[in-house]
Amino acid sequence: MSFSPLSDLMVLDLTSVVVGPVSTWRLAQYGAQVIKVESPGRDLMRGLGGQSPTGQHSGAYLHLNRGKKNICLDLKNPEARPVIERLIAWADVIVANMRPQALKRLGLDAQSIQDAHPQKIYCLLTGYGTDGPYGGFPTYDSVVQGATGMAGLMQARDGRPAYVPMLVCDHVVGEIASGAIMAAVLEQKNTGRGTFLELPMFETMAAFVLQEHLAQQSFDPPVGPAGDQRLLSPYNKPVQTKDGFISFTINTDPQVRAFLVATGRSELVDDPRFNSIAARADNVTEWFEVRGAPLRDKTSDEWIKILRTADLAVMPCHTLETLPEDPHLKSVGLIAYEDHPTEGRTASIRASVRVNGDTLDRRSPAAPCGWDSGTVLEMLGFDSDAAQGLIAKRAVRTSKQEEKQ
Numbered sequence: 246m247s248f249s250p251l252s253d254l255m256v257l258d259l260t261s262v263v264v265g266p267v268s269t270w271r272l273a274q275y276g277a278q279v280i281k282v283e284s285p286g287r288d289l290m291r292g293l294g295g296q297s298p299t300g301q302h303s304g305a306y307l308h309l310n311r312g313k314k315n316i317c318l319d320l321k322n323p324e325a326r327p328v329i330e331r332l333i334a335w336a337d338v339i340v341a342n343m344r345p346q347a348l349k350r351l352g353l354d355a356q357s358i359q360d361a362h363p364q365k366i367y368c369l370l371t372g373y374g375t376d377g378p379y380g381g382f383p384t385y386d387s388v389v390q391g392a393t394g395m396a397g398l399m400q401a402r403d404g405r406p407a408y409v410p411m412l413v414c415d416h417v418v419g420e421i422a423s424g425a426i427m428a429a430v431l432e433q434k435n436t437g438r439g440t441f442l443e444l445p446m447f448e449t450m451a452a453f454v455l456q457e458h459l460a461q462q463s464f465d466p467p468v469g470p471a472g473d474q475r476l477l478s479p480y481n482k483p484v485q486t487k488d489g490f491i492s493f494t495i496n497t498d499p500q501v502r503a504f505l506v507a508t509g510r511s512e513l514v515d516d517p518r519f520n521s522i523a524a525r526a527d528n529v530t531e532w533f534e535v536r537g538a539p540l541r542d543k544t545s546d547e548w549i550k551i552l553r554t555a556d557l558a559v560m561p562c563h564t565l566e567t568l569p570e571d572p573h574l575k576s577v578g579l580i581a582y583e584d585h586p587t588e589g590r591t592a593s594i595r596a597s598v599r600v601n602g603d604t605l606d607r608r609s610p611a612a613p614c615g616w617d618s619g620t621v622l623e624m625l626g627f628d629s630d631a632a633q634g635l636i637a638k639r640a641v642r643t644s645k646q647e648e649k650q
Contacts, residue, residue: 246604248276248600250275250276254277254338256279256340259339260340260343261290263305263412267415267416269423270311270419272423273312273313274596274605278314281612282320283315283317285317290303290309293305301614302585302611302613308594314621315613318618333358333362334362337366337433339367339368341369342371345371346381355441359441367439368425370444370446386446387408389414393414394458401477421449429442457473458477478530478533478537489544491552495557503556505519578604579594581595585611586610614644618641
């Protein structure tokens with residue numbers, strides 16, 4: 246369905262890789278007009294995210310850059326300055342995730358822009374913020390996972406640190422940024438003033454970890470060790486069956502009783518170690534050993550049927566190969582296929598938000614580098630001769646020029 250509450254919002258996207266594109270993708274899903282400025286060196290995610298037919302549109306790039314116009318602009322070329330100045334004047338919101346030092350050199354930092362345009366909303370996504378001893382350090386998702394203790398959670402559970410094998414920090418911080426931008430838009434409408442937003446990945450994800458795992462250390466004096474001991478149990482993993490693995494969670498006393506009966510362990514229903522939430526908290530190690538014991542006498546499908554009959558939360562433990570074939574996801578049409586301008590038939594993952602019972606429009610496919618350069622220049626008021634001059638001086642590149650490189 247068409248749901249475009251942000252259709253009057255103009256967003257200048259000076260981001261690349263994942264965290265920034267996630268944020269501007271979300272705004273585009275709600276109808277914002279997003280222009281992505283891409284350097285001639287191209288967004289690293291075009292190739293870093295995996296192979297593609299042309300080598301320029303990895304699957305990750307496709308999925309994170311839908312609904313955006315693309316202009317290829319060489320910000321280091323002095324001839325590009327009039328273009329970026331008109332883009333800034335056009336935009337209501339500027340989103341950037343370049344390092345602060347680079348933005349300042351280019352005159353694209355928040356202070357420079359808001360000094361000239363105090364009504365603008367500027368959102369800077371950084372690794373460690375601009376204050377403190379880490380301010381301005383480079384980073385990537387896996388580095389943040391290590392710095393925030395996320396990898397250390399795996400060490401506490403499994404004996405060695407490990408990364409979550411997806412860019413979870415980038416996704417979380419990008420989504421939070423889009424919400425903060427929408428709050429700033431409301432503030433701007435109410436007051437007429439702009440806002441400088443800064444989203445440091447390290448602080449944001451450290452807060453996520455500590456909200457759960459500061460745990461007993463949240464009190465002064467502490468009442469126990471740090472860490473949610475349930476989540477850190479080595480048995481808190483998918484449970485093995487006769488032919489694979491299943492995932493389930495049981496928390497309430499009725500759920501625990503139903504689980505023990507369904508799995509043939511009725512004798513433990515009245516065990517004083519496990520017969521209440523408080524008892525299971527006091528005996529968390531023993532309880533999770535019971536809960537996580539293999540169920541090898543039946544197949545995954547058989548156990549799922551048994552546990553669902555007992556009204557318990559249980560699902561198959563999918564692999565990357567089986568997830569797209571999940572019957573529920575296929576029924577609701579999460580993935581569809583379309584023809585991309587350069588990549589042929591490609592998968593399109595729609596937004597999961599529903600509005601009045603309907604799913605959102607998928608918006609336009611991610612564009613090749615420089616695909617909309619001419620259109621954007623015309624929109625900004627450059628006549629044909631001026632536009633061709635910018636292209637001839639290579640301040641602006643088109644997709645045809647980029648294909649030749």
